Amino acid sequence: MTNNEGPAGPGGRRILAIWLPDYAIDRWRLEMGAAGRALDAGPLVLIADTAHGPRIEAVNRAGTAAGARRGMMLADARTLCPDIATAPSDPAGDLGFLEKLAIWAQRWGPWAALDPPDGLLVDITSVPHLFGGEAKLLADVRTAFAARQLAIRTAIAPTAGAAWALAHYGPEGAIVTGDVERALGGLPVAALRLDDDVVIVLRHLGLKRLGEISTIGRDAIQRRFRNRKSPAANPLIRMDQLLGRVPEPLLPVVPQAMPLVQRRLMEPIRHRQLLDQVVGDLARDMARDLEGRGKGARRLELGMWRVDGEVVIRRLELAAATRDPAHICRLFSARLDDIDAGFGIEMLRLRASWAEPLALEQNDIEAAAENHGTSLAACIDRLTVRLGPDAVSRPVPFASHIPERAQRWQQPLAPEPASQGELAFHSRPLKILDKAEKIAVLYATPDGYPQRFRWRGRVHEVARVEGPERIAPEWWRERGSARLRDYYRIEDGSGRRYWIYRLGIIGDGRGGAPDWYLQGLCA
Missing domain, CATH: 3.30.1490.100 (DNA polymerase, Y-family, little finger domain)
Incomplete structure (x- = not known):
């Protein structure tokens, strides 16, 4: 590895990797202006909603120093730093801005490709001499991104994989002109752009550096990962791409002239x-x-x-x-x-x-x-x-047995999403409450039909009951302690009909006594 520019060789390819380690935070701060800079002075995280609560998607430097990490639940981060500031993440906006950066980065090469979620790859073959060499080209890149208030790490290598590895795990501004395998041998195996579980397997096998992979025969590694077809799950494929033995397809961002x-x-x-x-x-x-x-x-x-x-x-x-x-x-x-x-x-x-x-x-x-x-x-x-742009929308069906998740809102004339499978639903009430309301129910036996319930301060005597309809929790979205629901259609003495459910069963080992909720009004 060297920091001196040199010829790429006849027909040699040169790839510039640009990694923006704080990309989401930097873009958010630029978009928010003075208010964003004020919040960024203290601990700040960008969060996304999940089935288990808000999860951290990006952390600024002050938040990292306070103990927050990407992928951590917000509740856990608040135990370490109660006064941490939050803002919603915007993956779609991040991707759109990254595409604009890729088009802008074509000032250093004929084409640029995205390396989502926070990087760019630019083909600079036969270009560095226009800037006075590769070192001066990197200096121009750093100056241009600094003017945009974006932090970056850069590297130049003969392949996209090698440039990516150096930008993420090598010294800033590294330039490789000779033997790639020798220059990158001291980098960790995570520099191969592998899935986390594959990296863990390699470390358990005692392979912690790229140079250690070549000490083991290819047949031994191939047998261990023979069922892994994805490049991110097979270290041999990634190693061959890094060394240029097999081509790695890259999709350039092509600017479109807008009318x-x-x-x-x-x-x-x-x-x-x-x-x-x-x-x-x-x-x-x-x-x-x-x-x-x-x-x-x-x-x-x-x-x-x-x-x-x-x-x-x-x-x-x-x-x-x-x-x-x-x-x-x-x-x-x-x-x-x-x-x-x-x-x-x-x-x-x-x-x-x-x-x-x-x-x-x-x-x-x-x-x-x-x-x-x-x-x-x-x-x-x-x-x-x-x-206003957000005032007009329409509901579309969504494949879920849970009533409150059975529909989503989208743009009025946008095509409906592809069905996730036909679900045989029972008939549903004409009106479902935005949020189920807790009620007090009296029933003859712990697992029997409801006899009387109190809702919004009034007591209703149950005259007729239909049910139950049992709905199991969605195990792929909820915790293992989620409880079953038993739904009932009931009619009170005045002829009004309701849709209620019992959350949990006595003795299910997932909590105490079941709770009752009213979720809909029937015709």
Whole structure:
């Protein structure tokens, strides 16, 4: 291993690995601005909800010093640091920002690939001489990321596996130009990008360093891992990829040019009528651009540059792809009422940041419905503009026997998720409470039918009972101590019907006396 740049050799490949060890925290801090920097000064974790409670997905340096670790439950971290701050993690946002970084990183090579969740791989073959050598290229990388306030570790090697190993476990800015196997022999076996259980097996076998793997015959290791087909589960495959004996496919991030139209005005405009006219012209230009691409817009961004330099942005997210200028103008019209033109607006730009394939001709039935104002997509778009992007959604079935998990909410016109298997449900009440409410029940015997119950301060005499319907807990989501549920449909003396359940059975060894809950109201 050396820190001196050198030739890669004739046709030699050079890969730059960029690892962002604090990526999720750094992105969150940048997105939150001053408030994020203030919170990041103390212990901070990003969390995700799980069946067992909030779990830590990322930790800042102060949180690490306090004892918090990635993968730890938040309740355990609070026992070590009660005043630790929390914020929700955003894996989708992290991935989207990483894709933008990959496109931006093409300044150092012809293509860049994602190394999720927190890394990039850039092909810099035949490029370093443009920067004065590989060492100066790495210096430029560090300077550029420092300007973006992102912490990184970098390395350059002939293969993606070797570059990744050095970036994660080698010295910062390491450059390998010679014998890769010899240069990386002192790194831990975790540098092979293996699953955690495989790393544990190798350590139990006494293999702790990469150089120790070559001391054992390939046949012995192959017999131990012969059923492991995934590269992350087979150390021989990973070793061959690291040394360049077998190719490792990488998928470059290909930037897509988003449709964009703009108007630079000869004179700044201040009046709403002129603004609507320019927006209409932009909408027609956008429609022609989208039609030429065979696409329709799902998300539109209208930027307005004022004379004083301020930029005003208005965004729309549509329920279905469209390129109808009249529909776009109607939606933006409701978003421009509060625009302050100041001394005037001198430039407008309309960009479709999300576009989907759309046939060149709209369906006749849908077009007719649009003309009469009854199109479902148009109706949803208008409601979304008026009420907000999160105010309109629809429930879709979800494969779960647990009643409160049997549906989920999604965008109104988004396709339903693939079925996870047909579940034969019993009929359910017309109304299910958002959260089951605890009730007090009197029954003749410990495991008999309910005779009387108290709910919301009133006592109800049970006249008729139907049940029980037994529902077992979902063992793959809940703890082993989760209890069975026995559901009953009951009718009181006034004819009102309820859906209640008993949580647990006496003597099941999973707690004390069973509890009773009311979860639904029947017709």
